[in-house]
Structure formats: structure tokens, C-alpha cells
Amino acid sequence: xxxxxxxxxxxxxxxxxxxxxxxxxxxxxxxxxxxxxxxxxxxxxxxxxxxxxxxxxxxxxxxxxxxxxxxxxxxxxxxxxxxxxxxxxxxxxxxxxxxxxxxxxxxxxxx
Amino acid sequence: xxxxxxxxxxxxxxxxxxxxxxxxxxxxxxxxxxxxxxxxxxxxxxxxxxxxxxxxxxxxxxxxxxxxxxxxxxxxxxxxxxxxxxxxxxxxxxxxxxxxxxxxxxxxxxxxxxxx
Numbered sequence: 001x002x003x004x005x006x007x008x009x010x011x012x013x014x015x016x017x018x019x020x021x022x023x024x025x026x027x028x029x030x031x032x033x034x035x036x037x038x039x040x041x042x043x044x045x046x047x048x049x050x051x052x053x054x055x056x057x058x059x060x061x062x063x064x065x066x067x068x069x070x071x072x073x074x075x076x077x078x079x080x081x082x083x084x085x086x087x088x089x090x091x092x093x094x095x096x097x098x099x100x101x102x103x104x105x106x107x108x109x110x111x
Numbered sequence: 112x113x114x115x116x117x118x119x120x121x122x123x124x125x126x127x128x129x130x131x132x133x134x135x136x137x138x139x140x141x142x143x144x145x146x147x148x149x150x151x152x153x154x155x156x157x158x159x160x161x162x163x164x165x166x167x168x169x170x171x172x173x174x175x176x177x178x179x180x181x182x183x184x185x186x187x188x189x190x191x192x193x194x195x196x197x198x199x200x201x202x203x204x205x206x207x208x209x210x211x212x213x214x215x216x217x218x219x220x221x222x223x224x225x226x227x
Contacts, residue, residue: 034215043115043204043218044155051213089154091216096168097208098145099216101155 012108019077021105023090028071032093035064035075037086038104044089047075077107085109112138113209117219124195124226132190132222134161134205140185141207145216146178149202161188161205195226 013019025033031052036044050057050064050073057064063076073090087106091099114137124130134144142163147155159169159180167180177199179191188207192199202223206216 032213036218041221041223043117043206043220046215046217049215093213096160097143098157098160099206100157101147103154 009103010106010108012110013080015080015082015109015111017080019075019080019084019107019109021075021077021088021107023073023075023102025071025073025090025092025102027092027094028068030092030094033064033066033073034091034093034099035062035073036089036091036101037084038089039086047088080107080109082109082111113217114138115205115207115217115219117203117205117222119222120220121223122225124224126196126226127194129191129193130195130224132192132203132205132224134188134190134207134219136186136207136209139207139209141188141209142185144182144188144205144207146180146188146190147204147206149204149221151202155204161190163188192224195224197226200224200226 034049035047038044048059048062048064050066055066061078065074087104089104090102116135118133144161146158149155158173159167161167161180161182163182169175182188202221204221206218208214
């Protein structure tokens with residue numbers, strides 16, 4: 001399947017600061033991307049998505065940026081809270097609506 | 112909405128036995144479901160696509176005779192790990208989407224399989 005990778009495996013931030021999690025993808029034909037949050041022992045939880053015809057999308061406290069030129073995604077979390085501590089994955093849609101996941105970034109929020 | 116449920120949440124079995132994991136879409140119908148496997152501190156790896164009314168399609172390197180998938184109805188897919196061995200111990204997660212087209216997958220809470 002497609003290769004989706006991350007630059008930073010672990011990120012520690014202070015509560016209240018902004019967090020930026022990065023992801024690189026390899027398939028320039030991918031048309032849809034999703035960020036998921038996974039807490040320990042649970043399945044991934046949808047955070048935000050973006051289509052390839054957009055370069056930015058905002059949600060509540062989260063923003064996803066897509067740079068197709070360099071095949072790069074980022075997730076920005078504003079005013080990071082302890083409840084944001086989890087592992088974050090980007091996922092890339094391939095053929096037949098299959099999603100392939102990046103290696104993940106563990107976010108630690110220090111109180 | 113778009114709730115996916117898995118059962119059991121955890122299971123321990125002996126080497127050589129088979130284990131069945133169920134995945135249900137509770138409030139929508141899903142012609143397609145996806146099964147993932149996740150080892151500790153690693154990412155989710157797509158194993159196979161479960162297709163209602165037809166055979167599952169498997170990702171490269173996944174043994175179809177080892178991981179039997181049945182999609183008996185529009186709300187139920189099952190994954191059977193046959194003749195389980197300790198190396199099959201993992202976190203198995205299913206997912207589905209309530210809509211065709213560009214929409215996210217919704218995931219179950221996974222099944223922790225431990226083979227002793």
C-alpha cells in the first residue's frame with residue numbers, strides 16, 4: 001500500500017501551548033486525508049479531514065494544512081489540553097476507499 | 112451516529128485454536144468494512160477489505176487462509192484467526208463508513224488478542 005510517514009514520533013508540549021504534528025505521504029494521487037486520535041486501548045477517533053482540492057481546513061481548536069507540492073500534512077491543535085494527550089495518525093485514502101496510516105506521533109501534554 | 116462495535120474487546124486463547132471477532136455497524140449499513148491490525152507502539156496496518164455478499168480482498172502479505180473474513184449481512188463482518196499462534200497476538204480493529212464517496216472511516220474499539 002501507500003507509504004505515509006511522520007517526522008516526529010513523540011511531541012511534548014505545555015498545557016495551553018499550540019501543537020503541530022506533521023505527516024508525509026508518498027502517493028501524489030491521494031485525494032483525501034484524515035487525522036485520527038487514538039487513546040490507549042481504543043480505536044482511532046476521527047478529528048478532521050481534508051480533500052486534495054483544499055489546502056487548509058479548520059475545526060474546533062484544530063486545523064489541518066495540506067501541501068501537495070511536497071506531499072505534507074500537518075495537524076495544528078490550539079491551546080492544547082491534557083485531554084489531547086494521545087497518539088495521532090494521519091491516514092491517506094488509496095484505491096477502493098482503503099485508508100493507509102502513518103506511523104503516528106505520541107502527544108504528551110504537560111500540565 | 113456512525114457507531115461501529117466490536118466483540119469481544121479482549122480474548123485469550125491457546126495456541127492452535129481459532130478465534131472469531133465480530134464487527135457490527137450499529138446505526139448504518141456497510142457494504143464494505145475494513146480490518147486492521149496494530150502491534151504495540153506501531154501504526155494500524157490494513158489487513159483486508161470485507162465485502163458484503165462476496166469474497167474479502169486481502170492486502171499483500173496477509174494470509175487469507177489464516178484470517179478468514181465473512182461479511183454475512185450489511186451490518187456484520189467477522190474475522191476468524193485460525194490456528195492462532197503467539198505471533199498473532201495483536202490489536203485487531205475494524206472500520207466502516209456510513210456513506211459512499213469521500214467520507215471518513217469510523218472505527219470500533221478494537222479486540223485485544225493474546226495467544227498463549
